[in-house]
Structure formats: structure tokens, C-alpha cells
Amino acid sequence: MSEPMVKIDSVYKKFGSNLVLNGISVEVKRGEVLCIIGPSGSGKSTLLRCINHLETISAGRIFVDANLIGYRQSGESLYELHPRDAAKQRREIGMVFQNFNLFAHLTVLENVIQAPLTVGKVARALAIEEAKELIARVGLTAKLDSYPAELSGGQQQRVAIARALAMKPKLMLFDEPTSALDPELVGEVLDVIRDLADSGMTMIVVTHEIGFAREVGDSLIFMDAGEIVEAGSPRDVLLSPQQARTQEFLSKVL
Amino acid sequence: MARKRFSQQKASEQGPSVVVFAAIKAKKLRHPVRSIIATALILIGLVVAVDAAFRPAYDWPAVAKYLFDHRVLEALVNTVQLTIFSMLIAIVLGALLAVMRLSENGVLRNLAWLYLWIFRGTPVYVQLVFWGLLAVIYQNISVGLPFAEPIFSWQTKAALNAFVLAIIGLALNEAAYMAEIVRAGLLSVDRGQEEAATALGMSWWQTIRTIILPQAMKVIIPPTGNEIISMLKTTSLVTAVPYSFDLYARTHDIAAETFNPIPLLIVASFWYLAVTTLLMIAQHFIEKRFGRFESYAKAKNSRYKRSRGVN
């Protein structure tokens, strides 16, 4: 068997004295979709942000494609990487935020080519060509020259996905990608994520869309208070949860 | 008048209901007191202007004689140079101080705070006097290790003339104010922008340069324009260094020869006003340009919402 794409090995994270991640271990195989559900404040966003080292970790190790993220190991100790090297690792990991965070001063096309141009040193003509393909893939060719403020939330999130894909990541992280959307706009974003899953992208998706998790997820974890309470196939966890905490959460969400 | 008649004609052609509507005319509220005050002010202004035109103390022929005097024009160039150079240094240094104040490094943060405390807490005139005395305080400027023979050494007096000292004095004072302006600009940009850029693999500097600063500009530029205009006028204090070839000091010196200060004050004021006016026009266009992406998007967005019947 080949290496998993993501290997999270007993990760702890403290904010001051607040233990936010309490020994998280989980693996994501290549081409798999891992869904994360759990109540607000349970550490889901923090876990995602540790995976691309937007956040440092207090203990444990995270590997993406067999590379230790954010640190260099020497004996029993981990040494934080130089920001330059951490930035290099992030290029291979796409991230999509709850609030889209599109660059407000750039058009749709400019948003998508920005990172390939400044980070990837791709030639401009090539970057534009690839960006147009990605924008077409999320169905927004008509909006190439629009600014984010002119787009609906659903359209902005689709651009944000295209922007992340422009760096040709091996792994995509989604942090509640539809939570800030009006209900009628959720579907268009989930469709794009579903297509991406079908194309074989490895993904970790934090979501409250239980139906989507069951349909698209290959595995699912339920987090509470910084711990993985229950893990398994989405079907098993969602339909016949074993833990009382999971049952309680699901009864509220469903 | 002709247009009014035409529209009335048209209204009567369209049938009785329109005629009834046209009969109920909305009249604007009149403000008689405002009109009286305005008329009085205009009259006072005219009286002052006519009086000034014939008042011998203003000596208009002398104003005309000195307005384009080559000494005055040279001084004008010096004043503009003082403004440009000191503002350029102040903007760069101010941006640096702003980044230091936002840095995670406590030493840098406190250093920047100390700088602001000193340079904003003392009058610029006093600072300029200090810079003028630099050569007295430090006779030589040396580069090298402490307690060892310096590698390079200059005599302060020879290396830094009054013009350079004036620029340094103005720039270092102004940098403290620019730092606050740049800081407000950087803080006005949503944190999510930085986060998204970082997540894409951009370095800190790439993020600042391509994502944060362009968006901060629309907050930074309007007050910076005001600072430039303010700096133009503050240059009149460089006589404290003492530097005496700027517009104010030069006209003052000419007046001392002619024993006729008032027309030369008018000459100086004319040129300050002329440059300020040019700067204000430039400011107007630059502000429009940097606000572009937002106002453009807003205008189109509201149109889009209206067409969909959303408010």
C-alpha cells in the first residue's frame, strides 16, 4: 500500500492554557475525502489550519505526502521551519475559507492568477490560460472581469476554489465552505466540491451538510472538545452512531 | 422659459389628468435670511477687495516686480525640493515604523513606539534647531567598531549642509505621522486577506506588497495628500536650521534689503497657494484612481441588486 496523503499523528494544540486539540490521530488516503463534523469550538478549524501550518502545533506530527509539515525533526525534537520553507509546503495544499477571502482589489481572473504569478513564477500567458480553464470548470466564465463585491456568495466561493486549484495542490482543505451562504446558494458550491472529489482530489472537508458528507465522504470523524469522538465510514457514523456525544450532536443537526 | 412653455404644451396635449397634476405645483422652500446673509458677505468681500486694490501698503507694483524675480523662483524650487525629498523619506521610514509597530517582535514594537513618542512629542521647530546643531554635538561621523580606529570618518560640517539637515529634520518628524497613517491603512485590511495569501504559499513580503498594501492605499492616500500639503507649508520653518534659501526665508531676506516686507509676504503666499492648489488637484485624481476597484464594484453591485429586485 502506498503512503497516505495525510497522516496526523497525536497532534496537540494549546492556545495559552486552552487545550484545543487533544491528541488527534487520523489518516487520509490518496484520492479520499475525509469529512469532519462537530460542534462549534471543537477545534475543527484549528486542525485544518495546523495541516498547512497557518497555526503552529504544540506536540505531534503532521505529514502531507510523507513530508513533515512546518517542522524539521532531529532526534526527539522538532524545529520550526523557516517561513520560506513553510510557504513552499503550503503551495501544495489548497485551502478554502468559510468567508471566501477573495482578494477584494482584484478581478476574478486576477484572483486566480495571482499566486501562480507571484509564487509559482508561471508565465503570464500560461497562467491566464490555465485560470480561464479553472474558472470555466466552476462555471464563471461570464464573470472573468468582475470584482468579488459584484458576485454572490456562492459565486465568490466557487472563485475561491478555482484560486486554490490554480496552484495545482495535492490536497484541498475546506473549512465550512457553505456555512456563510444563503441556503439557495449552497447547492452550486457543493456541486463544484463533488466534481472535485470525483476527479480524484484528496480532500478534508469540515461541514455541517450531513447529506453531503454521507454522499461524498469516504470517511468521517466527529470531533468534540479537541478529540475525535467517533470515526468511520460516513454511513456508519451518521446512521448508527455508537457514542452518546455523537448521537446528541446528530439529533440536533438532523 | 422656452422649455417650460414646451412642456406645458405637451402636458395639455396628453389629456385632462395630466393637466390636473400640472396644476398642483411644488414650490421650493425659500430661505430669506440666508439670502440676506449671503448678499451682505458678498458686499463685504467686494469692499475689502476694492480697498486692497488701492491700499498703498500692499504696494501691488512691488508684488508684480518680485513675483517672478529669479531669486524668488529659485527659492520656490528649493521649497518644492524640500517638500518632495522630506516626504519621500518620511513615507518610506513611516511605512517601516508602521510595520515595526505591528511586528510580533517586542523590541521592534517598542523601538517604534519610542520613536513616535519623541518625534511627535516635541515641536518640529525645536527638532530643526537640534539638527542644525548636529555638527556641534557630533564633530565627526565615523563608521567602524566601537573603541577601534574608524574605517570611514567624515567631518559632519562638510558632509551635511543646511539643506540636507533641513530635509533630515523635516523627514524624521514627518515619518512619525506617516507611521500612524500607514498603520491605520494596514489595519483597515481584513485579516482574511492575509490568511488567504499565506495559505496560497505567498511570503510575508509578497502578501504585504501585492495584497495588503494595494488595499490599504485607499485609506493611506487621502491623509498622505494632506500631509504633503502640510509639509509644503512646514518647510517655512527650516530657517531654524538655519537654512535660508527656501521661499519664506528668501522673500524675508529680500524684504530686509528693500524695507518693504508686505509685498514680499504676498509674493510668498501667492506661490505657497499656487503649489498647494496644484497638489490638491493631483490629490483629487489620485484618490479617484485608488478608490476605483471599490467604487466601481459598488456601483455595479447596486445596479445588479436593483435589477434583481433585491435591496
Ligand SMILES: Nc1ncnc2c1ncn2[C@@H]1O[C@H](COP(=O)(O)OP(=O)(O)O)[C@@H](O)[C@H]1O
Ligand atoms: N487564534 C486563537 N487564539 C486563541 N484561541 C483560539 C484561536 N483560534 C481558535 N481558538 C480557540 O480554539 C477553540 C477551537 O476553535 P476552532 O478550531 O475555531 O473551532 P471550530 O472550528 O470547531 O468551531 C475555540 O475555543 C477557540 O476559542
Ligand SMILES: [Mg+2]
Ligand atoms: Mg471553525
